[in-house]
Amino acid sequence: MGLATVGREETTSSGDIEAAVSKLRDLFGERCAVSRAVREQHGHTTSLLGNQMPDAVVFAQSTEEVSQVVRICAAHGTPIVPFGTGTSLEGHINAPAGGVCIDMSGMNEVLRVHAEDLDCVVQPGITRGKLNEYLRDTGLFFPIDPGADASIGGMVATRASGTNAVRYGTMKDNVLALEVVMPDGTIVRTGSRAKKSSAGYDLTRLLVGSEGTLGIITEITLRLQGIPEAISGGICPFPSVEAACNAVIMTIQSGIPVARIELLDTLQVKACNLHSKLTLAEVPTLFLEFHGTKAGVAEQSELFGEIAAEFEGGPFKWTDKAEERTKLWHARHEAYWACLELRPGCKSVTTDVCVPISRLAECVEATREDIEATGLIAPIVGHVGDGNFHVSILVDPESEAEVEAAHAFIGRLNLRAIEMEGTCTGEHGVGQGKMKYLEREHGDALDVMRAVKKGIDPLNIMNPGKIITM
Missing domain, CATH: 3.40.462.10 (FAD-linked oxidases, C-terminal domain)
Incomplete structure (x- = not known):
């Protein structure tokens, strides 16, 4: 098994993908890229897995634009793969069934800082390095450090941790709430800025570590620490x-x-x-x-x-x-x-x-x-x-x-x-590379994960071929 490009897994007809890409090109113009170079860049992998390119890459600039892309893709049964900075290591950003990659790097703003409450609200494309540069004058910092200057959205999606985890925990311990575009294009919020809550299912923790298989994260409320x-x-x-x-x-x-x-x-x-x-x-x-x-x-x-x-x-x-x-x-x-x-x-x-x-x-x-x-x-x-x-x-x-x-x-x-x-x-994270070990690790719990995935994403368009097989 070498490093050659892996063949495409067909989960939807190429005609449906072509129709979705055509609509997206009409809507986004040059921000919907179809050149081979751009598509290869968004399907790269640093593992033993081969490159699997999407059919198009949309460079989103707002939550509403992400919702538009998802609605079009859902209408045509077209797979969607979110992309941050591409630093993931287990084939998370590959597109084994083709489809549309949504590049979140343009959504890179710090929206609000609540210094007195030790939290902030950011877009997913900002990197941890840029966030800490922004926070420096407030006397606060975001402690999770995976080594690479990864995007915050990608860190949430893969439940990242890193060198400071022994003191400050992992991403699951430092995310208070999320704004997420669901597989039908609906925009939902999973929590508030309160430090704790007993109100309903903990959707925030469900989505942290979901690797884009349940929805696309468009806004994140983070815990901060004093320097x-x-x-x-x-x-x-x-x-x-x-x-x-x-x-x-x-x-x-x-x-x-x-x-x-x-x-x-x-x-x-x-x-x-x-x-x-x-x-x-x-x-x-x-x-x-x-x-x-x-x-x-x-x-x-x-x-x-x-x-x-x-x-x-x-x-x-x-x-x-x-x-x-x-x-x-x-x-x-x-x-x-x-x-x-x-x-x-x-x-x-x-x-x-x-x-x-x-x-x-x-x-x-x-x-x-x-x-x-x-x-x-x-x-x-x-x-x-x-x-x-x-x-x-x-x-x-x-x-x-x-x-x-x-x-x-x-x-x-x-x-x-x-x-x-x-x-x-x-x-x-799991991505493609670790999927084969999950049955040994989780046993029957894997069926519960499949039920969650099927309930939230019945068309299996959200980053298909990652974490679990349907």
């Missing part, structure tokens, strides 16, 4: 991955309010040294960050140093100087690109799993042994404070043997995590 008075961060080397993981477990169980705690294995540290011009010891290493008062972050840093020493780690070198911390976290965020320098010309295929924190060391160690036995080059990096880690497999796309070995390894990794009472994806 900490003080931040400290640093690095701590360990003699083994197992020792580093055990130090993480002890840190969490000790109740130290760590904001970030990231694991880089030896190969990932080597890649970061090459790419970001660092001089770290090439051994398993933890990157950490603490938020709070000046005295608080100093105390937390010292406590962690004592825990690390119990597992033969250290010395733990930490700083509260912003420029030094920024350099370290920039290197961590560049980890994907750094990996590519280990095998120039190869493709980095990234996958993730999440397990209970008590099984973290066991799962990571078993995965490392699997990598060595398979002969793959695959650095490990992870948001290990909540049991989530990633493996970046460097694959020659022209080598069928390597592609097959990568597929087999990913399968073993996902099943290993599920058997440890974990999940096949902690934050990347």
Whole structure:
């Protein structure tokens, strides 16, 4: 199974799609693109899946325009695929049945900030980086940081998390309400700005993580956090991955309010040294960050140093100087690109799993042994404070043997995590790539998901071929 373009799954007649595209071109003019280059850009994937293009791309600028597109597509049974910035990793934006892609990047405004209530209302196309730039003068920030400068809408759709999740939670914990265009074009709101509610089904949580299969998110109300008075961060080397993981477990169980705690294995540290011009010891290493008062972050840093020493780690070198911390976290965020320098010309295929924190060391160690036995080059990096880690497999796309070995390894990794009472994806989402593991993970609950999907989207036009088969 190579990286070639995957064939189209026919779920509706091409004539129906052509009729829908014709109406959309009449309505939107140049903002309904049909050129091959634009369509390929909106069907790309960073996984082992091939590119599956839509038939047209509409660049929407308002909720009302999204509703218009959906109504036309619904009338013609035409599939719809929402698009943010294209940073998803499991084929979420592929169009296996063709249809229309709705590009949300033009809907990128901060609509309202309620500083006194610690919340804001934004459009889905704004990226987390731009949002935090906008918020900087208010003394507030949005804490979810998946690494890539993803769109907020895409982060909601995939239930993203990232480096700060151990302290601030994931997107499901930080979304108060949504405005959503449903599969018939109806515009609904799923909640209010109240911090809690007992009024009816929790539609917000249902739509967070639905990956565009139930509706298209057009407005988001987010929780915000105050920018900490003080931040400290640093690095701590360990003699083994197992020792580093055990130090993480002890840190969490000790109740130290760590904001970030990231694991880089030896190969990932080597890649970061090459790419970001660092001089770290090439051994398993933890990157950490603490938020709070000046005295608080100093105390937390010292406590962690004592825990690390119990597992033969250290010395733990930490700083509260912003420029030094920024350099370290920039290197961590560049980890994907750094990996590519280990095998120039190869493709980095990234996958993730999440397990209970008590099984973290066991799962990571078993995965490392699997990598060595398979002969793959695959650095490990992870948001290990909540049991989530990633493996970046460097694959020659022209080598069928390597592609097959990568597929087999990913399968073993996902099943290993599920058997440890974990999940096949902690934050990347299901898309197309993880669908095959959901039955093992969810069992009969998958039928409940199908019933929800069928009830809300009976025509199966909303991002079909993702999460579940109908």
